[in-house]
Amino acid sequence: MSANKLTEFMAKTKLITGSGCVKQLKDEVNNREYNTMLIVTDKGIRNSGILEKIETILQSTSIETLIYDEVKPNPTVTATNEAYILFKDKGIKSILAVGGGSVIDSAKALAVLFANGGSIADYFGFDIYGNDPIPLFAIPTTVGTGSEGGHAAVITEDHVELKTKKLVFGETLFPKVAFLDGELLQGMPGSLVASTGMDALTHAIEGYVSRNGSVITDALNLHAVRVIGASILEAVGNTENVEAMNKMVQASCSTGIGMANGGLGLVHGISHAIGAQYDAPHGIVNAILLPYVLEFNWIADPYKFAQIGEALRVNTWGMTVEDAAKAAVEKVKELTREVGIPDKLSAIGVDKQNIDVLTDIACKDELYMIPNPRKATRQDIYNILESAI
Ligand SMILES: [Fe+2]
Structure with a gap:
């Protein structure tokens, strides 16, 4: 994000929030x-x-x-x-x-x-x-x-x-x-909170480090990282926890407005290729891909990744910016594991046979390639997929 960059921001939906x-x-x-x-x-x-x-x-x-x-x-x-x-x-x-x-x-x-x-x-x-x-x-x-x-x-x-x-x-x-309405969501399966909540976290992180963002989308995304990081385990653990469900659904919408205006990145570029080819669940594909893409991306914007770590309550005291950024990636990995999502795409049926096709589709998807903080080559995307499968 550069505050000097020309951007437009639109949010036109009346949002009604709260239990009931x-x-x-x-x-x-x-x-x-x-x-x-x-x-x-x-x-x-x-x-x-x-x-x-x-x-x-x-x-x-x-x-x-x-x-x-x-x-x-x-x-x-x-x-x-x-x-x-x-x-x-x-x-x-x-x-x-x-x-x-x-x-x-x-x-x-x-x-x-x-x-x-x-x-x-x-x-x-x-x-x-x-x-x-x-x-x-x-x-x-x-x-x-x-x-x-x-x-x-x-x-x-x-x-x-x-x-x-x-x-x-x-x-x-x-x-x-x-x-x-968090009350309406009470009792939904914890696994669905895990997959969709991790999709929201993906939106928030990809949106926050997007090259098409602004101070305004940063506010919507970084706070969503904070709220999701603090609520997702409780919400997955007990979907009757109405406070946690309200926080999750509001944070998801906050980052939804952020992504609609500031864009996303490589996680969505690759996951859309997988979703279209394998009819795979979007949230789970994103959650699996997220740590692999963050490992690739963090060097392009260590300061913002360090802030993501802080928002996820990583104790970054005394760390260099680079170490704090790497700690943020580790924290995301830990969250993925704790909500019960596998760490490899092979667990949901994606195989290496299709890796070239998936790479080609993702490479051509400028909607996600352009905002991604680190410029990715075809080989980079291939490598990410190879590690993640
Ligand atoms: Fe998504």
């Missing part, structure tokens, strides 16, 4: 303009009972709802277009996303399609669509997406020979309102 805040949904959506509303979610949320709670709240409004609960992890062009075709003649005027990153991103993509038609693949890039997306509301049910506060949707291009993840961006793609 999801009840405010009633007042926020009770408007004839939003009728009929499509609830976008997945089977896990339906089975968890969360969807039922949301439906009960909506019953006290004049809003009629339809439900699409078929979202799968790593949403594709095909699945998104199929969902659009299913509902395009139903008079959908607004969308409520209830779920994690895949659900919120699918909902954003559908909001674009309901206003513009066609295939979501027509809108990859920045502000490509002509009409503003239909109004979108978001209730994150994980602690890692950050998508509820941002203006991008990640969709896998599955209709081409080489599958990659692409982004639809838009100044008007921010959800109107997001509800960050």
Whole structure:
């Protein structure tokens, strides 16, 4: 980050926070303009009972709802277009996303399609669509997406020979309102807090050391490192701990706004390649890759890495900046281990056979290569993957 660099900052989502805040949904959506509303979610949320709670709240409004609960992890062009075709003649005027990153991103993509038609693949890039997306509301049910506060949707291009993840961006793609309710998240599986929480930590660290950041995104990211570092073990250990869950979901959103404006780095570049090729869980891939990428990156900005160490409560007293930076990398490794995430990609089925393809995809992804603090060659990315697999 250089404060001299030209940057833009946008945050357009009204954020409602705190235990039980999801009840405010009633007042926020009770408007004839939003009728009929499509609830976008997945089977896990339906089975968890969360969807039922949301439906009960909506019953006290004049809003009629339809439900699409078929979202799968790593949403594709095909699945998104199929969902659009299913509902395009139903008079959908607004969308409520209830779920994690895949659900919120699918909902954003559908909001674009309901206003513009066609295939979501027509809108990859920045502000490509002509009409503003239909109004979108978001209730994150994980602690890692950050998508509820941002203006991008990640969709896998599955209709081409080489599958990659692409982004639809838009100044008007921010959800109107997001509800960050730790009480709603109580009782979710600890393993899901671990994987999505480590994704949030990845956003915060990659965002903080991004070359496209500013003092403003630094504030959103570094404090998120501090809050996640202090809360993630308690939250994973006992997801009934509502204070820890509220802190995690708010920190995730804070860094979500940070990443939407300041960008990410190589962890996401490589993990998007893996996610598209292997349909692997985003949070776990990131968490595994994070220490390997940090080991590569820290020499480009030791001072900021030392600050990450301090934010993670490493005792850096008396250390050189370089030693403090290395201690930060070790602390991240320790956290990954403590939340129960494996330290090798082979544990989740990634094999060395595909290493060249993954390297090539990651290298071409300028969205992540450019903001990464250390300039990486193809060989560097190959080496990171080789160590991590
Ligand atoms: Fe992520």
